[in-house]
Amino acid sequence: MPSDAAPEKGSQSYCRFVASRGSPPLDGTAFLGPAGVEFDLGSGQPRHIWSYGRLRSEEPIRTNAIDVLLTSKDAPGASLFVQGARFAADLRARAPQLSARAAWLREKRFWFVLLAVLAALVVAAYMSGISPAKSIAQVLPDGWRQRLGNVSRESMTEGHKECIDPAGVAALKRLTERLAKGLPAKVPFDVHVYDWPLMNAFAVPGGQIILTKGLLDKSQTPDETAGVLAHEMGHGIELHPEAAIIRGVGLGATLEIILGGTPGGGLANVGLMLAQLGYSRRSEREADTHALELLKAANISPKGLGEFFSRVTKLEAEHGDKAPGGFRWFRTHPPPAERARLVSAQQDYPATPALDASDWEALKSICRTTRAPEDAT
Numbered sequence: 001m002p003s004d005a006a007p008e009k010g011s012q013s014y015c016r017f018v019a020s021r022g023s024p025p026l027d028g029t030a031f032l033g034p035a036g037v038e039f040d041l042g043s044g045q046p047r048h049i050w051s052y053g054r055l056r057s058e059e060p061i062r063t064n065a066i067d068v069l070l071t072s073k074d075a076p077g078a079s080l081f082v083q084g085a086r087f088a089a090d091l092r093a094r095a096p097q098l099s100a101r102a103a104w105l106r107e108k109r110f111w112f113v114l115l116a117v118l119a120a121l122v123v124a125a126y127m128s129g130i131s132p133a134k135s136i137a138q139v140l141p142d143g144w145r146q147r148l149g150n151v152s153r154e155s156m157t158e159g160h161k162e163c164i165d166p167a168g169v170a171a172l173k174r175l176t177e178r179l180a181k182g183l184p185a186k187v188p189f190d191v192h193v194y195d196w197p198l199m200n201a202f203a204v205p206g207g208q209i210i211l212t213k214g215l216l217d218k219s220q221t222p223d224e225t226a227g228v229l230a231h232e233m234g235h236g237i238e239l240h241p242e243a244a245i246i247r248g249v250g251l252g253a254t255l256e257i258i259l260g261g262t263p264g265g266g267l268a269n270v271g272l273m274l275a276q277l278g279y280s281r282r283s284e285r286e287a288d289t290h291a292l293e294l295l296k297a298a299n300i301s302p303k304g305l306g307e308f309f310s311r312v313t314k315l316e317a318e319h320g321d322k323a324p325g326g327f328r329w330f331r332t333h334p335p336p337a338e339r340a341r342l343v344s345a346q347q348d349y350p351a352t353p354a355l356d357a358s359d360w361e362a363l364k365s366i367c368r369t370t371r372a373p374e375d376a377t
Helices: 085-094 100-128 132-139 142-156 166-182 213-218 222-237 240-249 251-258 265-277 281-297 303-322 337-344 357-364
Strands: 013-018 026-032 036-040 047-051 055-057 067-072 079-083 190-194 201-204 208-212
Touching: 026 085, 036 079, 047 067, 067 085, 079 085, 132 240, 142 201, 142 208, 142 240, 166 190, 166 222, 166 281, 166 357, 190 213, 201 222, 201 240, 208 213, 208 222, 213 222, 213 357, 222 240, 222 281, 222 303, 222 357, 240 281, 281 337, 303 337
Parallel strands: 190 208
Antiparallel strands: 013 026, 013 079, 026 036, 036 047, 055 067, 067 079, 201 208
């Protein structure tokens, strides 16, 4: 606002004022007055005062700033550029809303509000007898789940190359799309294979699934692999990976990962932690139920999954804890005997092989071409 009162001048800095877009710039001097930034634009121009509380900065004023570009709510369309590190530092002290920290807090304000909402959901879920972790997982935005899944997958597969042979990737895509016919709406899955001798598969947050070379090597038919993949999809449908992480590390640590914080300590191994946590028998039954539904919708026989469970049961009985890594069903899964019985109890229905011979051979050979994590784009 214009003012004719004589200011209490401190150190003055060069400034350039633009009244509106397209207006010629006016050079002058600016200094910090008692109530705001005051600036003179030369003879014939009124003195201006922009109050500290109404100021906005195009960029947050950082501790090493050497100039500032200001706007004011009282002067829409106008801008004021002021040069000088001392001016910037003193202004940051008088108008703290312009600091980098204040800008960060404004940016994260939505997430803090959402955190409060999530905390309220935890209490409500607890009072209702519902799993708080799963309740929170259900309201996480898709982008958050994807971020959590990326961190989990990278952590879990550290030291193992991703298998990317084009023919195998194409065959895996066809299998995934076939199983996806029975999925609820808007539940996409992204399946990756890693050159890892361990015989296992993992679901991680964000609809991501990890299959190992050991699993493909030990699967005798495409129906076996399809059954295992459908089971992991079942975990994803129920958001078991998200709930397990929230339950394992806590909501605060989970949000730190999601919001791009640098995981440290146990958080750096969130994928390994997810692999070791395992699921309850109830969760495994839920995943098995979804698997059977997906297989039926895709016209793939569930017998392959039953045969896989039966063979794993036999191998574990023969080798116990000393079973070679290629034969062990990782501890994320309970003993598969009862699951084999569940599958065998299913009624027959028309079915065709999950993959034809050519695609099955391509999928089994998917690790012929690999990519190190640092090569991923």
